[in-house]
Amino acid sequence: MRSAIVDRALDPAGLAAAVSAPDCGAVLLFVGAVRETNDGREVSGIEYTAYRPMAERELADIVREAEARFAGARVAAEHRVGALAVGEASVAIAVGHGHRGAAYDASRYVIEEVKRRLPVWKRERYADGTREWVHAGTGAASALPGAR
Numbered sequence: 001m002r003s004a005i006v007d008r009a010l011d012p013a014g015l016a017a018a019v020s021a022p023d024c025g026a027v028l029l030f031v032g033a034v035r036e037t038n039d040g041r042e043v044s045g046i047e048y049t050a051y052r053p054m055a056e057r058e059l060a061d062i063v064r065e066a067e068a069r070f071a072g073a074r075v076a077a078e079h080r081v082g083a084l085a086v087g088e089a090s091v092a093i094a095v096g097h098g099h100r101g102a103a104y105d106a107s108r109y110v111i112e113e114v115k116r117r118l119p120v121w122k123r124e125r126y127a128d129g130t131r132e133w134v135h136a137g138t139g140a141a142s143a144l145p146g147a148r
Helices: 012-019 052-069 100-117
Strands: 002-006 026-033 041-050 074-080 082-085 089-097 120-126 131-134
Touching (some): 002 052, 012 026, 012 074, 041 074, 052 074, 089 100
Parallel strands (some): 002 074
Antiparallel strands (some): 026 089, 041 082, 041 120, 074 089
């Protein structure tokens, strides 16, 4: 099991290698990247922040849960923090399993739980110079005071 909150570029190939084994008929890699628009607004980048000890524990728990839920799955996941530009990877999840269906299911489980539970917050930077905190999993801008 491998999981980490990192402040460097992600290494998806390294994660895939970490879950590969001779009994794996499937090695699945999911990479989430900063996209150029959100809710009709042009995005110039995102700032991810986290309370690292808590985020690392939660990500490790999610990975362990996926391995337990999808017997035989090998799972590795990393989430990046810091300032990211459009196109840069923010999360990478690799799953190795004997069968593709279970690999897809485990990967979906991990990303959905990351979006729901991981204490990583994102603040989008827009092309017009404004910034807003965005709710995890929904993409909706926050109405928090001082969010811009």
